[in-house]
Amino acid sequence: MSVHSLKRRAIFWQIYTIVFPLIGVVAATMEILWIILLFYDRSSISVRLSIITHALAITALAMWWFYRRTRAKREMTILLAGDDASLEEQAAELRIGPFPLRVELPFFFMPVFFALQMGNLVRGLAWILTVTFSIVVHELGHAYAARANRHWAHIRLWAFGGLTQHHGRQLTRAQSCAISFAGPATGLVMGGIVWLITRNADLPGNWYWVVNDFIWATLFWSVVNLLPILPLDGGHLLQALAKNGKTAINVSVITGAICIVLSIFARRSFMAIFFVVLTANNLQHLPALRRRFTM
16 A cells, blocks of 8 residues: 555544544434424424434444444554644644644534535635634634733644644733633624624625624624633633632533533524533543542
8 A cells, every 4th residue: 555545544534533423423412302302392303304313323323333343444544654644734834924823624624514504605615714714813812912921822723613822931810811811802893893884784695694604703602702611712711710620620511511401492403512522521521630639
């Protein structure tokens, strides 16, 4: 097998390990929603919904079986391909203003997934550009706030959105809070300005959707980002203010669980999946923190 073929296979397996859990979470959430509807609002269950829900569950199970059966082959392929075939290496290195910007391939998975659901090519492409722009603006808020506090910052666009990493001298609690709040604040200000300018405007078809999507991506996600759930910005604010990491994790888990329930009752499946992933991630850290604070 050639080196290039080996690298392509390694990248395929790494993408598979990202996509498979996402499909599994979506399938599990849809099955839960389907069961809730079965008991409380059976009239809302259509044949199409049932077919899609159960087909997705079967697909997730098949992918899980395939994942288990090919474990040794997958791990050996990734090992032989080496670091050059890692997804982190399949990235575009750019600069935006004074900050390095790293755009990784998995960043586009989620925007493209939603764009495909829209059934309109122009709106789908506009959605991808809008989401990318709003995330970059959000991260620039963090980066400039870090720079104002004499920190070196760089921006990374990865599978779960944007991430601004900064390094430098020790920060005070107020400075850490200011850097965490700067991202959502930038989104709220920019989204608010666009909303004020366009609220009474008579926009043509596609422009209406572009503006509407931008306002949603900036205002709504800025508010969601301020929820006290790690690793959202609100979670980092809580972490900076809390006396220890255990408090931040506990509050994150409780808030995440509440948001899951509210999302399910509001029939917002994507938000339910989003909070399930965050809450599961925080639950993984609880045992280690308990051992640390009981020793």
